[in-house]
Amino acid sequence: MQWHSSARTLLPGGGLQPMEVSTMFRYYMSFLLLWLLVLSNTYAGEVVTVIAKDYKFQPQEITVKVGTTVRWENHEKRQYHSAWFEVLGEEPGDYFFPGDVRERTFDKPGSYPYICEPHVESHQMKGVVHVVE
Numbered sequence: 001m002q003w004h005s006s007a008r009t010l011l012p013g014g015g016l017q018p019m020e021v022s023t024m025f026r027y028y029m030s031f032l033l034l035w036l037l038v039l040s041n042t043y044a045g046e047v048v049t050v051i052a053k054d055y056k057f058q059p060q061e062i063t064v065k066v067g068t069t070v071r072w073e074n075h076e077k078r079q080y081h082s083a084w085f086e087v088l089g090e091e092p093g094d095y096f097f098p099g100d101v102r103e104r105t106f107d108k109p110g111s112y113p114y115i116c117e118p119h120v121e122s123h124q125m126k127g128v129v130h131v132v133e
Contacts, residue, residue, distance in 0.1 A: 052081040055123035063130040092117040106131040
């Protein structure tokens, strides 16, 4: 079976030539991909990264807008950490190991202190996320 198209392209001399279906498909796919890229950037919230290394959260205190996702990355060689938000009623113990990532999206304004539960006493490993409108 062969597909035909009634679309035509303008030639330099002023004539018309039938447009190939594959060319039309490429145009449509390019437009669709561009549109999806625009939509994903419009609706995707910002991502802010906090590094856990040397028994510190870096940066220790951040301010983000509502809808922002904060990503904690463990850059240690051997040590596990946690980002425990006791103020949110969580239980401690969600540890992340070297190379692991934890994420949380903040949907309400406020200040959210957190600690690394196993290292807060020995290293004062803690941080704060301030969420603003």
